[in-house]
Amino acid sequence: MNWQWFHRLGSPRWFYEKTSRWMPWxxxxxxxxxxxxxxxxxxxxxxxxxxxxxxxxxxxxVPSAFLALAGYYVMxxxxxxxxxxxxxxxxxxxxxxxxxxxxxxLISLVTGAVWGKPTWGTWWVWDARITSMLLLFFLxxxxxxxxxxxxxxxxxxxxxxxxxxxxxxxxxxIYKSVxxxxxxxxxxxxxxxxxxxxxASMAYPLLLMIAGFYLLYIYLxxxxxxxxxxxxxxxxxWVQALFNNSKLAG
Amino acid sequence: xxxxxxxxxxxDFFTMAGHGSYVWFSYFITIIAITxxxxxxxxxxxQLLTQxxxxxxxxxxxxxxxxx
Numbered sequence: 001m002n003w004q005w006f007h008r009l010g011s012p013r014w015f016y017e018k019t020s021r022w023m024p025w026x027x028x029x030x031x032x033x034x035x036x037x038x039x040x041x042x043x044x045x046x047x048x049x050x051x052x053x054x055x056x057x058x059x060x061x062v063p064s065a066f067l068a069l070a071g072y073y074v075m076x077x078x079x080x081x082x083x084x085x086x087x088x089x090x091x092x093x094x095x096x097x098x099x100x101x102x103x104x105x106l107i108s109l110v111t112g113a114v115w116g117k118p119t120w121g122t123w124w125v126w127d128a129r130i131t132s133m134l135l136l137f138f139l140x141x142x143x144x145x146x147x148x149x150x151x152x153x154x155x156x157x158x159x160x161x162x163x164x165x166x167x168x169x170x171x172x173x174i175y176k177s178v179x180x181x182x183x184x185x186x187x188x189x190x191x192x193x194x195x196x197x198x199x200a201s202m203a204y205p206l207l208l209m210i211a212g213f214y215l216l217y218i219y220l221x222x223x224x225x226x227x228x229x230x231x232x233x234x235x236x237x238w239v240q241a242l243f244n245n246s247k248l249a250g
Numbered sequence: 251x252x253x254x255x256x257x258x259x260x261x262d263f264f265t266m267a268g269h270g271s272y273v274w275f276s277y278f279i280t281i282i283a284i285t286x287x288x289x290x291x292x293x294x295x296x297q298l299l300t301q302x303x304x305x306x307x308x309x310x311x312x313x314x315x316x317x318x
Contacts, residue, residue: 038277043255043263053266057276064280099290103283111276118272220287227291231298243302 010087012229013238019222026219033212040205048202057115059206062189063213065108068136069174071101071217075143076168079161089225091157092232094164095147096224100217102140109133120184128177129185132170139167153232 041059048055075097081090112130113123124130143160150156178187189198189206196203233239257263264270 042273042277043257045256047256047267053269054272056266056269056273060276060280100287103287107280107283110279114272114276118269216284223288224291227295227298230295234298234302240302243299246299 010085010089012089012092012233013236015089016226016229019226023219023222026215026222030212030215030219033208033215037205037209037212041209045202045205046199051119054115054118055202057111058189058202059209061108061111061115062206063210064104064111065133066210067213067217068101068105068108068133069171070214071097071104071221072136072139072164072167072171074221075101075140076161076164079157079164082157083161083165088232089229091161092228093221093225094143094157094161096221096228098140098143098147098160100220100224102137102144104217105133105137105140109137116184125184127183127185128181129174129183132174132177135170136167136174139163139170142167 037059042056045056045059047053075094078090078094078097081087082094109130112133116125117123142163146160146163147156150159177183178185187197190196190203198206230239230242257266264274266273
């Protein structure tokens with residue numbers, strides 16, 4: 001079997017050069033789906049009969065919460081790959097995933113609070129879903145802090161990966177929290193199997209926004225990873241040459 | 251599947267029958283957060299570049315015995 005692709009995939013330089021061409025396309029596609037999705041959700045989707053217009057927050061709240069959780073899987077998986085195969089690139093991906101995931105978790109928490117005020121009459125409740133999302137935010141912060149707490153990059157990577165993996169216990173709790181406990185938070189509106197509790201006219205823009213946030217996540221992860229690669233490889237000749245040729249002279 | 255514009259006027263669109271401030275605030279902070287996620291690596295890259303340029307200049311101008 002040809003394992004060359006596997007080794008190349010682990011090479012930061014190969015990753016940097018390969019992704020250069022994708023970025024403008026990925027950025028345009030992301031921007032397009034987010035702009036159409038936002039306009040659709042804000043202006044054209046019908047008003048909710050129970051919640052009124054406040055429900056329009058769903059078009060950012062749900063996608064950001066999805067990606068907050070999906071981003072955690074990405075971070076933990078990258079950490080695991082780094083631990084097992086000692087691939088440099090996967091640790092760089094893990095490092096990059098932490099601030100993006102933390103920000104997305106924060107977006108879902110803040111938009112959730114703002115949505116809660118007109119809907120439940122309160123900004124915050126210590127219910128299972130919200131508390132487990134807050135824990136997810138602290139897990140992300142933990143990985144970020146650990147990365148800068150250790151001087152040696154190798155040990156920082158290892159400890160970060162171990163924390164990410166231990167934190168995986170929280171993932172099924174978040175997912176199942178609305179079913180396991182009695183909570184204020186409404187159960188999932190979109191279901192892969194069975195009938196969704198949301199009308200198609202509201203679901204289509206939501207699906208578009210979720211797709212847009214997935215694209216945004218992929219874009220951001222590559223974007224952060226590329227700069228982290230430059231940072232870690234700054235002593236190498238290919239990065240030096242890249243900067244010498246760049247027009248970004250400072 | 252796309253239905254018509256749901257609001258009578260632009261003013262109506264902004265107030266959203268009393269929910270405008272909640273909705274617009276949510277979208278506003280999301281845009282700020284995403285903009286920061288895009289900008290922070292750009293700033294980091296620029297910082298790295300200036301740092302490397304300075305190092306190169308120092309290597310060029312300083313006498314040989316000061317070079318690391």
